Amino acid sequence: MLRLRGVSKTFGGLRAVQGVSLEVQPGEILAVIGPNGAGKSTLLNLISGLLSADSGRIEFLGQDLTHAAPEVRAWRGLGRAFQIVQPFPEMSVRENLMVGALYGTPGTSVQAARKVVERVLELSGLAGKAQHPAGELSLLEDKRLELARALATQPKLLLLDEVMAGLRPAEAQDAVRLVRSIRDSGVSVLFIEHLMPVVRALADRVVVLDYGQVIAEGRYAEVAENPKVREAYLGRGA
């Protein structure tokens, strides 16, 4: 459903993403991994439209979105949760979700949006905090809000940027269950993650980036055995 062809992005002299091609199938959970600075977050920004690609092509559900504005991509069904949580701090948790529900899918009425919000509040375990100011949540709640708000846009493909970072193992397990249930409800997932147990538990397929290029792709077990991947993670000559 999502198809990238030779997507590149350069900052000054730094080639952050170089000729990346990848595909996400409907119903799939795809992990993008790689060492720090491999270009993972840049790649997500290119997909969600916060950055625009220097070259290459980004297609989603058969439409060319290479130069579309972020809001247009959201309307087409791309949802995004940020690594550094970005709640609207002066709004309550429920109001945060309302923004996504009202604007993420064109033509959503206020009533329909309220229903979506109540469902997402239940699903994400934030129902008890619905009235709470979003600027005063714990880290775990922040992460849940970030994910819940992306879900409230009713995406077809969810882009998750290290949503598990900083969580305790038990909390991460909850989050893994949540992401699985999201997929089971018919939403595809592309996620970036550093925690290998999470990648192993969740990903149907793994794409490995290093220096902005795809160096390996396949099932977790295959990729983990790949010498190029080991080298990228452990260092040259290790």
Add this chain to the structure above:
Amino acid sequence: MRLVLVILGLVLIFPALPLGRWQAFTLDTAQFAFIATALALSWDLLARTGQLSLAQGAFFGLGAYAAGLSAGVLGTIPALLVGAGVAAASSLLLGAATLRLQGIYFAIATLAFSEVVRTLVLKAGFTGGATGLPVAPAFGGGWALGGYYLAAAVLILSVLTSLWVGHSRLSYAQAATRQGEATARVLGVPVVRVKLVSFLLSSALAGLAGGVYAMKALFLSPYDAFGLGRAVEALVIPIFGGLYTTLGPLLGGLLLVALETWLRLEIQDGYLVIYGLILILAILFMPRGLVGLFRPRAKPAQEEPRA
């Protein structure tokens, strides 16, 4: 909400109160207070998107001049609509060029716009230039309370617009745009359109207020209609009363104009010094404005280190 309606009710019955020999003066003051409050409410409509405009005085002045120039030919109400239309149309031009700017850059661009408009009006022949422009009173002066109710009508319209926007889906988009523009876009909020619509509403109301002012003041000069003081007043009132609310600018506008008038009567020399002191103290001790005093919210967020 209830307090807003009570205040609007008072506005409507105010002329019927037994004010004795003070009546003419208080009704006069009230009209200027209504106009200033309407302008403050209009400024707040755009401020809700996070854009700090210093062009509110320019839209006010454009509305004043457009209404003043056309009142003789068109009559009171159509002339006011022309004033609102001219202000709104110029906000579209300004907005298309500047709404992508943020924070201080947008503020400076709007300030520059105000200066350009003022200079144009000063130099153009048909505006009367530096000599000024005489304006006919509302409804040909035939209705003693006509000016009062016109000012009251603009105030009520501004209050209703502010309430309506505050309860509509647009309010979510405005607040999201203000609190995190990039995030808002990723969630599907068309932030440029949201800002443009807010700018349009805001400038149309400012132009309307300007037209009513022209018909009350009966004489316009570029220095008065486009003064920076008016743009500053339009933002001081919401800050004093409570930003991003309807009650805040409403209460703030009526109280501040009343306070200023009273100080001017009591202290002929240097009343602005006292007025300024009061404002400074108010902003220091009421960070969320008057509204914050009786709508306490949970304490501000503790800054926690985030992963």
